[in-house]
Amino acid sequence: MIRLDKITKQNGRQLVFIEASAALQRGEKVGLVGPNGAGKTTLFRMIIGQEQPDEGQVSADRGITIGYFSQDVGEMAGRSVVTEVMDGAGPVSAVAAELAELGAALADPDRADEMDALVERYGEVQARFEELDGYALEGRAREVLDGLSFSQEMMEGDVGALSGGWKMRVALARILLMRPDVMLLDEPSNHLDLESLIWLESFLKAYDGALLMTSHDREFMNRIVTKVIEIDGGALTTFSGDYAFYEEQRKLNEAQQQAQFERQQAMLAKEIAFIERFKARASHAAQVQSRVKKLDKIERVEPPRRRQSVAFEFQPAPRSGDDVVMLKGVHKRYGSRTIYEGLDFSVRRRERWCVMGINGAGKSTLLKLVTGTTTPDDGSVTVGGSVKLGYFAQHAMDLLDGDRTVFQTLEEAFPQAGQGSLRALAGCFGFSGDDVEKRCRVLSGGEKARLVMALMLYDPPNFLVLDEPTNHLDMGTKEMLIAALGAYEGTMLFVSHDRHFLGALSNRVLEVTPEGIHQYGGGYTEYVARTGQEAPGLRS
The missing domain is CATH 3.40.50.300 (P-loop containing nucleotide triphosphate hydrolases)
Incomplete structure (x- = not known):
């Protein structure tokens, strides 16, 4: 194709x-x-x-037909979400627009003299609309939006009022509905x-x-x-x-190419040593010339290109008390909406809780309560003794000073650290060479996330609270982060949609549902095995 x-x-x-x-x-x-x-x-x-x-x-x-979804979604405003999505459905959306125009024209008394032509054209367009399954279009659009977690209220609302992340979902829904x-x-x-x-x-x-x-x-x-x-x-x-096969095959190819390269290098070294040893002897002149010609003709094997990979190692975090955080009888409401009513929950040292729940269930609210970013309407949140808390939140990326460079940001945060130490830290999080001189305002979402992560992990807390830490991170950085957090000896409470991250790092699951809170011993992998589902609220 x-x-x-x-x-x-x-x-x-x-x-x-x-x-x-x-x-x-x-x-x-x-x-x-x-x-x-x-x-x-x-x-x-x-x-x-x-x-x-x-x-x-x-x-x-x-x-x-080709449908292209990119991260640059452009301007959207002035229409309902469902209308915006239907407008991207390919030929059927153009036919629907003409049908709407003809309907308005038929109802316009000033165009009564065109009535016969309008009625004829309306019949043609309506037949084409039916042929394209147009009357099912709105139902299909709502089905796609529902799958992407839009509520009915959001579907009817102005697309311009949505955040950037939700506008991305609208752009994606347009392509899915188009079925190119x-x-x-x-x-x-x-x-x-x-x-x-x-x-x-x-x-x-x-x-x-x-x-x-x-x-x-x-x-x-x-x-x-x-x-x-x-x-x-x-x-x-x-x-x-599949992707797993590709990873294995690439490793195998690299190993084979490295072995070929090393064999050839050994052979070349042997030939060059012979030439150097006997080039001055007339008795060996023919052999030397023969070997020089042979070397000139050999096609050189290149060593495999090494993917740049870095490892980050935590400094040992100070030990916290056994009780890290306790929530007792916590109530939390936003307007008329109740998020928590009488929540009891505690985190103990070295537990790694992942928080699961559908959109709006209160996952981020729980993290904000624990970190003191928001306060309960009733009940208490108590942080234990010797707890040093580190909180990664999406909004933290917006707080970076746009005029400062990556290196200046690290220097300001850790004035006692040496330049070599900070450059090594920057390198671990993907800022090598001139990248450390980039100003924060020009950084991509992934670069900002990596910088915030570096700021948080250099002087490590003993209690990490992470809200979607892998958003914007590429696979290489995710692997580095999973390896680093796997060796981390502190306590964790986190929300993530990345199943690899969830399975690798959790040893407890807190499931937040409209029916109540459920706690599971064992990590995400055990949760999936026990419940038979990969996320709460999945439609069967």
Whole structure:
């Protein structure tokens, strides 16, 4: 359906693609992977014609429809959410708009002399609308929005009143409702809660068109894709299989290439040693010349490109008391809405609680109560002795001083630390070389999240409270964070929609539901095995 044939593309000084080729066939579900900045978004933009390759060709079968979801959703305002979504449904939305215009014209007394032509055209357009299943369009739009966790009230509300994250969901819903022949999805799993993520997973599995997507969610990617295209060093390499197979295959390929490289280096060293030893002897001149010619003809094996990976190690956190935080008889309301009524909950040293619950159940509110960011209407929240608390919240990224550089931000937070120590910290969180001189205002969401994380973890607290810490983080940074937190000896309370993160780090589950609070011993993996569901409130 879509073919990339020997494409070369340069952005500024960076060679993004060098004679790279790949194809997307009908019905395939393909994951597009590669380090940040490798060219994934550039590839999407070339497929839809927003950019052209410098050399080579990008071609698509004639007549196919392509839907592209990107992180740049543009302006949305002045219409209801459901209308906004229906407007993106491809040909049927244009027919629906004409049908509405004709309906208004038929009711306009000033156009009575055109009535016969209007009635005839209305019949034609109505027939086309029925053919495109237009009367079911609104129902389908509401079904998709419901799957992405929109309430009925939100569906009717002005799309302009939504936050950026919810507008992303509207943009995603437009593409899903369109059901094009080819879907290009650039990070569709960002900004979704776990329930919406699992719904989207089911939707994409059942979708019969071709899919090319990127995602920083390992579990989500692994369950959907059956082929992986990797961008690395300007080349496109295709792997048949799911994401886990790709990871194993890449490791195997790297090991084989490293072994080939080492064998060749040993052979070259031996030949060069012979040449150096006998080049001055006339009796060995023929042999030396023969070996020099042989070396000139050998095609050199390159060592495998090493993915930049860093490890972060916690300094030992001071020991807290056994009782870390206690909530007794906590009541919390927002207006007429009751979030908690008589909540009793306690966290003890070295417990790692993940908090589960549908949107609006009160997960973030619980974290705010524990950290003192909000106060209970009634009841008490008591933090135990010697507890040093670190809180990662989404709004923390908005509090960074835009005029300061990454390095100045770290320096201001830790004035006693040496430059080498702070540069090492910055490197662990993906800020190497000139990246430390970037001003905070130009940082991406992922870079801001990494900087806030670095600020919190350098002088480690013994009680970490994390609200969606993996939002915006790429797979490499997530793996580093999971490894670091796995070795952390303090206490944790966290909310996350990343199932890999949940399974790797939790040893307790707090489930917040409208019917009440449920506590489970054992972590997320045991919770799934016990309840038979991956998130509370999943529709069966």
